[in-house]
Amino acid sequence: MxxxxxxxxxxxxxxxxxxxxxxxxxxxxxxxxxxxxxxxxxxxxxxxxxxxxxxxxxxxxxxxxxxxxxxxxxxxxxxxxxxxxxxxxxxxxxxxxxxxxxxxxxxxxxxxxxxxxxxxxxxxxxxxxxxxxxxxxxxxxxxxxxxxxxxxxxxxxxxxxxxxxxxxxxxxxxxxxxxxxxxxxxxxxxxxxxxxxxxxxxxxxxxxxxxxxxxxxxxxxxxxxxxxxxxxxxxxxxxxxxxxxxxxSASGLKNEAADEKTLLVFYLSAYGNTRAMAEAVATGAEAAGGVRVSLYDIEGGEVSPFVDLIEEADGLVFGSPTINGDAVKPVWDLLSSLTAVNVRGKLGAAFGSYGWSGEAVPMVENRLRGLKLRVPMPGVRARLIPTGAELDECRELGRNLALHLTGRMAATTIDMAALA
Amino acid sequence: MPKAKVTFQDVGVTVTVPAGTRLIEVSEKVGAGITYGCREGECCTCLTRIVSGHEHLAPPSVLEDQVLKDNLAPRHHRLACQAQVLGGEIVVKPA
Structure with a gap:
C-alpha cells in the first residue's frame, strides 16, 4: 500500500x-x-x-x-x-x-x-x-x-x-x-x-x-x-x-417555528414547588405571545438532546431548588455541557424554590453570565411553597423574557447607584 | 460629579453613571451581552461597538490601542474592560 x-x-x-x-x-x-x-x-x-x-x-x-x-x-x-x-x-x-x-x-x-x-x-x-x-x-x-x-x-x-x-x-x-x-x-x-x-x-x-x-x-x-x-x-x-x-454546521433539528423566537424552560423539582414556578414562567411567556415556549423536566431527559435544543434556542430559563446551599447536580450537568455549543448572547434567567438560604438562583445566574448569556432580569426565588404573589412574579419573568426576545421590552433608565 | 448616560442597546437599559466609570463596571450588572475574558485589556473578548458618543469615552491607552489593532477592530470599537466614560450620552452594543 x-x-x-x-x-x-x-x-x-x-x-x-x-x-x-x-x-x-x-x-x-x-x-x-x-x-x-x-x-x-x-x-x-x-x-x-x-x-x-x-x-x-x-x-x-x-x-x-x-x-x-x-x-x-x-x-x-x-x-x-x-x-x-x-x-x-x-x-x-x-x-x-x-x-x-x-x-x-x-x-x-x-x-x-x-x-x-x-x-x-x-x-x-x-x-x-x-x-x-x-x-x-x-x-x-x-x-x-x-x-x-x-x-x-x-x-x-x-x-x-x-x-x-x-x-x-x-x-x-x-x-x-x-x-x-x-x-x-x-x-x-x-x-x-x-x-x-x-x-x-x-x-x-x-x-x-x-x-x-x-x-x-x-x-x-x-x-x-x-x-x-x-x-x-x-x-x-x-x-x-x-x-x-x-x-x-447546519441546524441538527428542523425547527418548524424558525421565524419565531424560542424560549426553553428547564426545571427540576423535589416537591412540585419549582415545577409550579416553571409552569408559571412558561404561562407568562406564552401569554405575551410571539414566542414558542417549551417546558422540560431535566429529570426526565438526557443532557445531549437538551444541548441540541439549547444550541438552537433564543432564550433559556433554568429552575432549580436549593439543596445544601447549591443548585442540584442535574442542572450543573446540563450547564457544564454547554461549552460544546455556542450560547453567547442568548437570553437567560433563573428561578427556584428553597428552604433556608436559596443560593441556587444566583449561582445559576452567574453560570449563565459565565457562559456569555445576557441575564438582564433578576431571577425569582420562593421559600418552599410559592405564594400567589411569587407565582405572579414568575409569570412576569416569563412575560418579560418573551418581550425581550421579541424586541417589545420597554427601554428603562436607571442610576448606577441602584445597581447591586 | 459629572454624570454620563450609557445605553446598552441589546438589553434596552440606560444607566446614569459618574464620569470615570468603565463600561465593565456597568454592563454585567444590567445583564448586557458584552462578555469578558481576561478583564485586563489583552484578550479582546469584550470588544464593544460604540454605536454613538464615542467622543465621550477617554481615548484608548497604548495597550488598548495595540490590542484593537492586533485584532483588526473596526472603527468606533473599544474594549469594554478599558473604556472609561467621560460624560454625555453613549450607546453601546456587543461587537
Missing part, C-alpha cells in the same frame, strides 16, 4: 511536497477533553519551490527529534525561507523555537490574531514575524502559498494555507481528527469516520458560525488534497469532507 510512513522518512504528497510530522499512537486523551482511542498524529509539511522551501506547522515538542529527521531528509535548514504556523497551539508550535534556531534565515508567518499567542509561547523573545490574512501569500518561485483567514477554528489565530499550483489546502485543525495510522492517506487508513465527526463535535461545533464563514473561502477552491494538522491526509474526494462540515 503506498504511503506507509517510515520511522524517519518524509512522506511525499507530490514532488517537492512532503509530510514531515510525527505519529503518537499511544496517546489516549488529548487536551483533557478528547478521547483518542488509537492516538493521534501531529502533521507538519514541507513545500519546495524554485526560490526556497517553506515549512508548514511543526509538532509537539517531545516529538521534535522525529520531525527534524524527516525535515532533514527533504531539505537543508539553509534552504528554508518561510515557516508558516496555521495554529499556535503547542501541539503544532512545540518544535518552533528549535526550528527557528536551526533555520535562522527563515521568516515566520502567522495570522494577525496569533501575535498575542506567540508572545505567550516565546516569553518575550524579540522574534521577527509577518502577520498575515486572507489575500497575503508567499512566493516560492514556481510555487505560491496563499493564506485564508479562518479565525476560531478553533482558536482566534487559526488560518489555512493554500498551495495554488497543486490544489493542496494545509488546513490546520480544520478537517482534522485524532486518528493515528501510518498509512496516512484517507483511502488507505482504517475507518476514521467516527474520529472525524467526534473531532468536529468537540472542537469545531462551538464555533460553527465561524466554520460557515470559513467554508465560504474554502468551497470555491479547486481542491485536490486537504492536509490537516491531525489525522489522515484527505486525497480521495476531499470535497466530501468539506461538504460534511457544511452539513455538520
Amino acid at each position: 503506498p504511503g506507509l510512513v517510515s520511522p524517519d522518512g518524509a512522506l511525499e504528497l507530490a514532488p517537492g511536497v512532503h509530510w514531515i510530522g510525527a505519529l503518537d499512537p499511544t496517546l489516549r486523551s488529548f487536551d483533557i477533553i478528547l478521547k483518542t482511542a488509537n492516538g493521534t498524529s501531529y502533521n507538519a509539511y514541507c513545500v519546495r519551490g524554485s526560490a526556497g522551501v517553506a515549512v508548514i506547522d511543526t509538532v509537539k515538542e517531545s516529538f521534535g527529534d522525529t520531525f527534524f529527521r524527516r525535515l532533514e531528509s527533504v531539505a537543508d535548514y539553509g534552504e528554508i525561507r518561510a515557516i508558516v504556523l496555521n495554529h499556535l497551539e503547542p501541539d503544532h508550535s512545540g518544535a518552533l523555537p528549535e526550528l527557528l534556531r536551526r533555520a535562522p534565515g527563515a521568516r515566520l508567518y502567522i495570522s494577525s490574531r496569533g501575535q498575542m499567542m506567540l508572545k505567550g509561547l516565546l516569553h518575550g523573545d524579540r522574534l521577527a514575524f509577518t502577520p498575515v490574512q486572507t489575500g497575503d501569500g508567499i512566493d516560492l518561485g514556481d510555487r505560491h502559498l496563499r493564506f485564508l483567514k479562518t479565525p476560531y477554528l478553533h482558536w482566534p489565530d487559526t488560518q489555512c494555507t493554500w498551495l495554488e499550483e497543486e490544489g493542496f489546502l494545509f488546513s490546520g485543525d480544520v478537517f482534522g481528527c485524532h486518528f493515528c495510522d501510518a498509512r496516512m492517506f484517507n483511502d488507505a487508513v482504517g475507518d476514521f469516520r467516527f474520529s472525524f465527526e467526534y473531532y468536529y463535535a468537540h472542537i469545531m461545533r462551538p464555533f460553527r458560525a465561524h466554520v460557515l464563514e470559513a467554508l465560504e473561502l474554502i468551497e470555491p477552491l479547486p481542491l485536490k488534497l486537504i492536509a490537516p494538522a491531525h489525522g489522515p491526509i484527505l486525497r480521495d474526494a476531499p470535497g466530501r469532507y468539506v461538504a460534511r462540515y457544511r452539513e455538520l
Whole structure:
C-alpha cells in the first residue's frame, strides 16, 4: 500500500511536497477533553519551490527529534525561507523555537490574531514575524502559498494555507481528527469516520458560525488534497469532507417555528414547588405571545438532546431548588455541557424554590453570565411553597423574557447607584 | 460629579453613571451581552461597538490601542474592560 510512513522518512504528497510530522499512537486523551482511542498524529509539511522551501506547522515538542529527521531528509535548514504556523497551539508550535534556531534565515508567518499567542509561547523573545490574512501569500518561485483567514477554528489565530499550483489546502485543525495510522492517506487508513465527526463535535461545533464563514473561502477552491494538522491526509474526494462540515454546521433539528423566537424552560423539582414556578414562567411567556415556549423536566431527559435544543434556542430559563446551599447536580450537568455549543448572547434567567438560604438562583445566574448569556432580569426565588404573589412574579419573568426576545421590552433608565 | 448616560442597546437599559466609570463596571450588572475574558485589556473578548458618543469615552491607552489593532477592530470599537466614560450620552452594543 503506498504511503506507509517510515520511522524517519518524509512522506511525499507530490514532488517537492512532503509530510514531515510525527505519529503518537499511544496517546489516549488529548487536551483533557478528547478521547483518542488509537492516538493521534501531529502533521507538519514541507513545500519546495524554485526560490526556497517553506515549512508548514511543526509538532509537539517531545516529538521534535522525529520531525527534524524527516525535515532533514527533504531539505537543508539553509534552504528554508518561510515557516508558516496555521495554529499556535503547542501541539503544532512545540518544535518552533528549535526550528527557528536551526533555520535562522527563515521568516515566520502567522495570522494577525496569533501575535498575542506567540508572545505567550516565546516569553518575550524579540522574534521577527509577518502577520498575515486572507489575500497575503508567499512566493516560492514556481510555487505560491496563499493564506485564508479562518479565525476560531478553533482558536482566534487559526488560518489555512493554500498551495495554488497543486490544489493542496494545509488546513490546520480544520478537517482534522485524532486518528493515528501510518498509512496516512484517507483511502488507505482504517475507518476514521467516527474520529472525524467526534473531532468536529468537540472542537469545531462551538464555533460553527465561524466554520460557515470559513467554508465560504474554502468551497470555491479547486481542491485536490486537504492536509490537516491531525489525522489522515484527505486525497480521495476531499470535497466530501468539506461538504460534511457544511452539513455538520447546519441546524441538527428542523425547527418548524424558525421565524419565531424560542424560549426553553428547564426545571427540576423535589416537591412540585419549582415545577409550579416553571409552569408559571412558561404561562407568562406564552401569554405575551410571539414566542414558542417549551417546558422540560431535566429529570426526565438526557443532557445531549437538551444541548441540541439549547444550541438552537433564543432564550433559556433554568429552575432549580436549593439543596445544601447549591443548585442540584442535574442542572450543573446540563450547564457544564454547554461549552460544546455556542450560547453567547442568548437570553437567560433563573428561578427556584428553597428552604433556608436559596443560593441556587444566583449561582445559576452567574453560570449563565459565565457562559456569555445576557441575564438582564433578576431571577425569582420562593421559600418552599410559592405564594400567589411569587407565582405572579414568575409569570412576569416569563412575560418579560418573551418581550425581550421579541424586541417589545420597554427601554428603562436607571442610576448606577441602584445597581447591586 | 459629572454624570454620563450609557445605553446598552441589546438589553434596552440606560444607566446614569459618574464620569470615570468603565463600561465593565456597568454592563454585567444590567445583564448586557458584552462578555469578558481576561478583564485586563489583552484578550479582546469584550470588544464593544460604540454605536454613538464615542467622543465621550477617554481615548484608548497604548495597550488598548495595540490590542484593537492586533485584532483588526473596526472603527468606533473599544474594549469594554478599558473604556472609561467621560460624560454625555453613549450607546453601546456587543461587537
